[in-house]
Amino acid sequence: MQTAKGNVLLPVSRILLVEDDTHHCHLLETSLRQEGFDVIACLDGLEALNCARSMPAQARDTAFDLMILDRTLPRLNGLDVCRLLRQEGNYIPIVMMSEQADEHDKVIGLELGADEYLSKPFSNRILIARCRALLRYCQAIYQPKNPAKVLKFKDLALYLEECRATLSEQELQLSPKEFALLREFLQSRGRILSRDNLLERVWGDDYYGDTKTVDVHIRWLRQKLECDPSNPEYITTLRGFGYRLG
Template sequence: MKKVLVVDDEESIVTLLSFHLEKAGYEVAAVMDGLSAYEKASSSNYDFIILDLMLPKMDGIEVCKKIRQEQIDVPIIMLTAKDDQIEKVLGLELGADDYMTKPFSPRELLARMKAISRRGRKSNEQEVKQSDIKVGDLLIYPDRYEAWRKGVLLELTPKEFELLVYMAQRLNRTLSREQLLEAVWNYDFSGDTRIVDVHISHLREKIESKDDTNKFIKTVRGFGYKLEG
């Protein structure tokens, strides 16, 4: 049975999520503050952490940061009552796998968890070596999870790296937001494509510089993006 840690300071949400997760076959542990969440995550193995942003003692951003600093590779889905892109971006940049804005349906949460699990299984099953990729002075090594530019190793989050590899393998092709969402996040429903825009924005900041005359990532207005080389 897969184990899930639910972290939220609203008892009604903890009760609701616990009911639906247990009904779906998960074993649920729940805490209501960030410090307890960090201690639980550090001392026990979980298959998922559902982590609220606004928590007493330690907020969700700090919990996520500390978990990733300890190399704990559990999937994290952040919950936020704010419609604030900055908070969401911080969570994603620090290693959260996804975010959901309250109110949300437990059914959608379960669908996102299923998508993350399916993607993890595919990654473990696929051991075929991928060819290294060169786009201008950008060097990408899929099997080493490394990207270099001008001799500098780029500090990319796992999702940013997956997004870069996917686009580089389809160089000069226009890719829709929905296509990128399906490919990189593996959603099998109509997901929130803003998560794609957030990652594209930060990927641009890391692979492009202000003095570049030609940019790697081009926005195709009303449709999506393409990586040019």
């Protein structure tokens, strides 16, 4: 979908909103639409999963650009929705909402594939700002400054123009943040990158979480890159300093 601004057509971001509280869902949907987003709302997890499956990320004209997902849902909870989508290779950016605000719960949500985690209550302005920041980030990932460049290390190759990666000529299924992390490591080959370095380069100034999310995403990358993730050959840990490629 596109909207006109002057004589220029601008793309409208399509959001899948999943919230079982009908009143809260209506308020969020109204706020998002007022900010120019196209919104489809679901009231339970199974409906949301089927909706996301029906509009896969590969179908660019109909795909959802972002999902706002409540953690506690009927039929299928938000954590399971997130886990199943990631297992199926659907890397739609996910902002998870939850009334559970302790660190352990946030880590679980992030480990299962959420890109952002908001603890209730929060203002609609904060939610919209986080959504916009995540959308900007994903747009930047898929519009590299040097689109013709291919980054390589051993049998690992990152194709910036096509936003894809291969290992031993086999396609890797990477989320936007995993792709960005791998790009940073390949561009900084041999250099130590601290968690703060990676947060700044990959998550940007709009991210207000803690550095644990870096460790979570590194763990995911290792599971996809390494024969033995507990004894990594690609992304190694230098305790007290950070991570390094090779």
